[in-house]
Amino acid sequence: MPDTTLTPPLAAAPIEDRAGALSPRAPLTAAPAAEAALLVAWARDEDEVREAQRLRHEVFAGEMGARLEVPAGTPPGLDVDRYDAFCEHLLVRAPGEADEPGPVVGTYRVMTPAAAARAGGLYSDNEFDLGPLTPLRATMVELGRSCVHPDWRSGGVVMALWGALAAFMVRNGLETMVGCASVGMRDGGHAAASLWRRLEATHLAAPEWRVTPRLALPVDELRQDLPVDAPPLLKGYLRCGARVLGAPAWDPDFKTADLPVMLRLADLPARYRRHFIGA
Template sequence: MPETILTPPLAAAAIEDRSSARNPRRMPGATAEAEAALTVAWARDDDEVREAQALRHEVFVGEMGARLDLPPGTPAGLDVDRYDAFCEHLLVRAPGDGAEPGPVVGTYRVMTPAAAARAGGLYSENEFDLAPLAPLRTTMVELGRSCVHPDWRSGGVVMALWAALATFMARNGLQTMVGCASVGMRDGGHAAASLWRRLEASHLAAPEWRVRPRLALPVEELRQDLDVDAPPLLKGYLRCGARVLGAPAWDPDFNTADLPVMLRLDDLPARYRRHFLGA
């Protein structure tokens, strides 16, 4: 089981300069021994946030070909948007070299209800009308910008992230997680439309929680009969009891179809409650 270190969130932590510990170095491999030595912590300063942003850029731009609308003055090689400053950033690190911390190999950003109020709303509200979720807002967090380094996608990093997130939710009296699960559209969207039709029949949320996309994927113009597997992250959410809140939005910048997903702690199957919460 990876070591989980839940440090105070950025807003409550002292800011210190650790830039000397951020030198890039060769990425270690995801061996079983290395996965057992993963550490998880909340970013405590701007340098650590930038490490998460660098990993996001590597995955979203380098792998997926995303076109980012960056704030003026953003350093090269970072994925930054206006919501980052309001969010807590969860980091998974590979084993370090002596006293030096290991590189960030996985990340999530988390927007709490108070942070969403300060930011003027959630990131996913740019893609969906979330008005039906208003009754859940006081105990609802948004998960976003999740990614794992390509050398570390055997599952250990995601499990470490989820364990830390579940503990964070329980300790802070939070109940609901929402976010967008992205499906690549290199095939023009046919796989995403087919996946949506399957999930609509099997994992659609109750009518009172359903939301509408602002820029809908044109499902009716696409094939809907392909035998498509859900991406690994979405598949994991569904195993944990997540529900799809409605039809996918089209994100032209990231070239993805985004499915709105909600997971409530009360819906976690018993085996996952024991694994993540010890309950």
């Protein structure tokens, strides 16, 4: 599940807290001052969800060469799967012209605990045995299908997304985020295996939270000594206090190695808490 880490033609469901009560949607808010013209908001209808799916297709299929399996009848040029209809879709828009909204240049897909129950589980359940996380599920969201348009990868879009996500978590009484940090496998997986070995020594979660891949990357058959740096998004997660939950899964369709990652709001360093949630 790429995150560069996760529809039938339906609008996104309302935002819910852990009790299933509706929570007010976030209004349009500006991104950080460096890119103040960006706007971030939750998708409100099918057309806006389609915009996110179109950007995802452009990045995942067009740029990364992913093999996307979409439901029958899906219009061309969209990345769609069965989980989209259950999720909230967070959008960042570039500046528009006159009264017209700008194009979507960044997106995240967010699945709440109530939505996961309706969907029969998380997308990540397909890649990992998440049994050890059962005690956290009542206040745990899954982040997925994160991507940013190649012309807007200076950092402002991701900061706008993260700010809205943090506010969403606080507003809905949620405490934990999980998802997959994807590493490309153009080199056959050697970089991913090397990165895992480094993170295993520095950022591995406590034993009680560790999960198992269903289709494991064959790390022992790959080089594990390359001087690999973490991808920018994963590096950002780690700076915010995220932990890697175990060895990477291999996703043949997206041609990535997926590292399971967990971030708890309680683990946010003080400076990030102040920046994202003002606490």
